[in-house]
Amino acid sequence: MAPVIVDAAVYHDGTRTEVDCADQDYAALRARARECGGFVWVGLHEPAPEELTAVAEAFDLHPLAVEDAVKAHQRPKLERYEHGLFLVLKTLWYVDAEDAVETGEVSLFIGPDFVVTVRHGHGLDLGPARSFLESSEQVLTHGPSSVVYAVCDRVVDGYVSVVGELQVDVDEVEESVLSPARTNDSVRIYTLKREIAEVRRAVQPLREPLHRFSEGAVSGIDAEAGPFFRDVLDHLSRTADLVDNLDGLLSTAFDVHVARIQLQQNDDMRKISAGAALVVVPTLIAGVYGMNFEHMPELGWALGYPFALLVMAAASGGLWWLFRRSGWW
């Protein structure tokens, strides 16, 4: 099983500082950070309520926010509490094996000298965000805001790659719908629309907080870091546009699919009818020569039988040629 405390470290002056205390000794970590004018980043993964309580005590986290971070299944949101900010993000990743989008959640408690990140779900770990920060001294000097940036960037990159995968799926559906083959795409389209709605629910509510970060309008987030957030917002907006576009394309593709079913039904009906004609007309001819009139010259002909068969074949053949020409076959 993955550990609950993924990592806990003190950063100052743009670098990670070695501290001589255990990961879970949050109070000591915080004291150390305050001492040197830096900040702590504690990263947790699906902590039990009591584990989060210990963290909450060390960093004075608000009980309502802590409750939200335990329960997961929140909407993306930014809230201000007395001692800091509380930001919730939805994480998304694509599981190739199932062609499905899965969702998780990251909650961030942001204070002047600490960030606590609580992650739910197994995909999209925050390791790359931490690595990126530890290798970008200049970004890291923005303090806790830099962690917020790195996490948002990581999460939004997740959106971008999920939308990339969905794009591929939509292209496949489109190809299938537009191909002349007889396909049943409605289930696929339904599932994709459902996933797109899920992506939209993650993406949409994040625009407002990111916009405010990028304008430096949130106290507690470094206004100097605005351009970084603007960059993330830009990716987010592009993602939102693409998602809207995919949804529109799927709707149109669905309509085309339905039109196609109807067209195929009409084609099938005409083909079937043409086929039926090829059998029904000779049947009529056979019926004629099955009549019991005493005076039917053909019946006595030596070649009457082959002649009748020929007439039948000619009728069928003629009809076939006619249907062929008029495009019914």
Place this chain on the structure above:
Amino acid sequence: MAPVIVDAAVYHDGTRTEVDCADQDYAALRARARECGGFVWVGLHEPAPEELTAVAEAFDLHPLAVEDAVKAHQRPKLERYEHGLFLVLKTLWYVDAEDAVETGEVSLFIGPDFVVTVRHGHGLDLGPARSFLESSEQVLTHGPSSVVYAVCDRVVDGYVSVVGELQVDVDEVEESVLSPARTNDSVRIYTLKREIAEVRRAVQPLREPLHRFSEGAVSGIDAEAGPFFRDVLDHLSRTADLVDNLDGLLSTAFDVHVARIQLQQNDDMRKISAGAALVVVPTLIAGVYGMNFEHMPELGWALGYPFALLVMAAASGGLWWLFRRSGWW
């Protein structure tokens, strides 16, 4: 029959105070509350007009608001009158026996030293709200606002659980629509859409008042209680999102259902035609050997009859194999 006065009590300093007067002696209750700097909470259930009039006199309630509280069937709304606020909420609960959402109503008259709640409908009683408050000293110290909070929280929890049930219903519909079985889901979808519209009518108009409460922008509601209302608003917003999502899913599911009907019709048509061919072709062969030509060699063969039957069977079998291969059967 349930009593009209569900409970009437004086609260101060965060606890319930014992008073030595009858429940319906509102004036005495109010005097007692004023005396100790506390407030009264009178809870009524479907009172007759004259019963409400007695309450209205004791608490100086505005006649127009009283009229609204008697009639029920109001929209959720917040109104300010000279002597206080008037808040109307729609209550929702799910009746398992009928798979249906039912609605009731709670009206609150909010003054500086009293809250009068008037409930209509048999579901979602306010008992749990009162119990919660009486066990949460700290919340109760916010005075009448705490009652507003507790009632809103109880009502919104009702929405959350109703939406949970609807989610289950939508999942069932979805499964039914996407299954290859021949189903008629349109009635079910219609009923669900109707219920979702009902939930939306309860949820939507409540956002504005709760938003204003959470911002401390309503005089008469304690600004300190803002975070509590923000929490309720958060649940409400999530509910609203889910409801919109369910509605969208149902619409798409309906479209898929219709596409499916068409696809099935086409499949059926082809299956039927293939079946018809299996009968019509042998009929033609029988017709041929029913012709009365004098010179038909097969007719004289000793094994002519079994041979003809074999030809018929072979024709049907061949067609069957052909249709099978082309997916028509």
Place this chain on the structure above:
Amino acid sequence: MAPVIVDAAVYHDGTRTEVDCADQDYAALRARARECGGFVWVGLHEPAPEELTAVAEAFDLHPLAVEDAVKAHQRPKLERYEHGLFLVLKTLWYVDAEDAVETGEVSLFIGPDFVVTVRHGHGLDLGPARSFLESSEQVLTHGPSSVVYAVCDRVVDGYVSVVGELQVDVDEVEESVLSPARTNDSVRIYTLKREIAEVRRAVQPLREPLHRFSEGAVSGIDAEAGPFFRDVLDHLSRTADLVDNLDGLLSTAFDVHVARIQLQQNDDMRKISAGAALVVVPTLIAGVYGMNFEHMPELGWALGYPFALLVMAAASGGLWWLFRRSGWW
């Protein structure tokens, strides 16, 4: 024919004052009202242009407004002219005999010492509004504003009752659509949607003026009368909500209706095909025994004929049982 001048009276101190001049002596009426500090309410019904001109002269009405009041077929609107306000309302009533909504119009010229109401259409007379006012001394003390309130209240009550009738119609359509019977509901739905659009055109533009009246934001309308207008606005908003809901239900009901037609067509097709099979298979059997082979043992059997008939019946019966079991019949 109904008289053009329905009533003309002077009100002051909350009661109707007897005056000793003819109804159409507007100048005298106005002078009398000014004298006692009261106001005149002249109620007209479909006046000819020249009749309205006399009124316009006595009360200094603006020519453009007068022209609008003569022509009818205006949108609901509130306009300010130099000497007062001009309000146009659409009236609605339900004609049971035709199951149809009919529309009329009321124009109000509002001055500091007079109200002139001009009504078009035969339904929804303003008599009840006048009676209500004359029996409500306290309301009447708000001067011309009280007439505006009483008229708006009467008109909006008309909307409420029309929407109630439409609700009944929609319930009927819903029942018809969801019933398994073979119904043609599209014409009914079309007509209802058309009427709902008409109601909406009456309701929607009235919200703005009523909202401004209820906030006391219109000079010329007594701000003290705000709560009355808020009450009317409340009814109007509820009506608007209901209308939107009915429209949505009708749209969904229509979609269900269409899906139902398709489903029925598919059912019919399968039933018909099953029926055809019951005839076509015995025909094949008859064809077989109609063949002219010399050696067909059955033909010589004494019970050959009944045997053949039995085989035919058995084939039909077996198919019937098969179709029955698979739900095709």
Place this chain on the structure above:
Amino acid sequence: MAPVIVDAAVYHDGTRTEVDCADQDYAALRARARECGGFVWVGLHEPAPEELTAVAEAFDLHPLAVEDAVKAHQRPKLERYEHGLFLVLKTLWYVDAEDAVETGEVSLFIGPDFVVTVRHGHGLDLGPARSFLESSEQVLTHGPSSVVYAVCDRVVDGYVSVVGELQVDVDEVEESVLSPARTNDSVRIYTLKREIAEVRRAVQPLREPLHRFSEGAVSGIDAEAGPFFRDVLDHLSRTADLVDNLDGLLSTAFDVHVARIQLQQNDDMRKISAGAALVVVPTLIAGVYGMNFEHMPELGWALGYPFALLVMAAASGGLWWLFRRSGWW
């Protein structure tokens, strides 16, 4: 061919002033107008670029605006340039012969002492606007603004009458769609929707400028003339409402049309099947008596043949009665 300069005149003190210079001597006309404190109104119809250039020089018109007035195919818009305003209106008229809406354009250059109107298209000439003004001294005293008003009024009256014609067309379509006859209304609906979109494109962008004129918020347009523009805006708003309503009706009518096609197809299918049954069942009976069993008592009956025909007729008749009763025929 119509002349390019339709009319050019100086107005002051509310009347047309006789001037002794040629129509195209714009500089002289303007000098004359300035002299007497009046203004010039030059009306042009589809001028060549060089003709417009002469005007532009005399009145200091901005080159970009002039270019727009030459090219036509602009959107309705109001623009401010250094020396005045530039207003573009779309004109609409209905050509009965083709049941079609045609569009033209009017550009107005508005300065303190002149108005230049440039009209494109052959319908809706501005003659009536000029006549109206020349007979309305009081309106004309508002200077160039009065020309703007008269032109807007004329153009919007054109919209009103076009929408009236479209209303008639929509009523026809509605009647056709709701009639039980077998009609193909989709082309008609498409064409009407297209024309309605065209009307909307003319109407919609004009609301903003007219609203601003009516509020006296545009320097260069006389604030005193506000009520006139409010009147025009009122007509425009009503037109916009009607157009939206017609569009909605057409959409619903189209849906009803499609539902009707499906219903008819189902009816047809059942009628056809019933018809087929009337032939197929006697065929089976004929087949039975065409069997070659040696022992078939009926075959020897003297009245066997008429009896068989009777059985056939009875079978067909019985089926016919059955189908009739169940509404299939």
Place this chain on the structure above:
Amino acid sequence: MAPVIVDAAVYHDGTRTEVDCADQDYAALRARARECGGFVWVGLHEPAPEELTAVAEAFDLHPLAVEDAVKAHQRPKLERYEHGLFLVLKTLWYVDAEDAVETGEVSLFIGPDFVVTVRHGHGLDLGPARSFLESSEQVLTHGPSSVVYAVCDRVVDGYVSVVGELQVDVDEVEESVLSPARTNDSVRIYTLKREIAEVRRAVQPLREPLHRFSEGAVSGIDAEAGPFFRDVLDHLSRTADLVDNLDGLLSTAFDVHVARIQLQQNDDMRKISAGAALVVVPTLIAGVYGMNFEHMPELGWALGYPFALLVMAAASGGLWWLFRRSGWW
């Protein structure tokens, strides 16, 4: 292969200045421009990252903006950085050979003494923009803003011509849909809708920056150049309107197409059934005369056979005439 540096020149006083340094000596170019109070315009086409880095150094371009200009696939946007503005435009052109819209991108770095344009994609080169500027001394005096104008104008002209081509395509689709011929337009409509969505994604986000330029609200863009940008914005708005209109027409055309398929299916079904009747009825007659009754007078007639054939032909002919008359054929 096209060169990366398309052109690099210094402009001042409205004309191009000859400089004696290499194109890629950006520092020298910039120094020269500063010296004479002019500006440099460097035009690049799909530069490699390292080539852009050299430019970035010479003009102090912000790394995030440079990254965006390298990667392409941005949304249209305007961003402010410390040393200037960064504008991204989508370019569109129509490839006749494929009936397809292709997209490229232009990024502009705008400083007080330079403009760097980076173009991606092979269509819509900026040569004409440069030529236009170099021949319009007066425009060029607006400095870097004039380049922004010229590029925007060129790009928006590209939109206009693409929309013109799409208009032609939509007209074709419309004609095809409304024609009585049996067509399959859904794929074409899908493709066009997809392209229209692409155009919209290019056009929509550009409105905001152009609007702000035209109002002179962006520091770094010459407010005097406002009218130029208003002109471009005007074209853009017209394009956006047309695109919305085309999209709406396509949606309606699609609905008509689907209705048409259904109508055709119904027509086909009736035609087929009528055709079947022409065969099935004679078959019944043949069956009748194929019965083996001993006493069938017609069988002994000398002209029995021709008579039977005549009856068959008459039956078919009569049916044919009947179907013809009722419009089934």
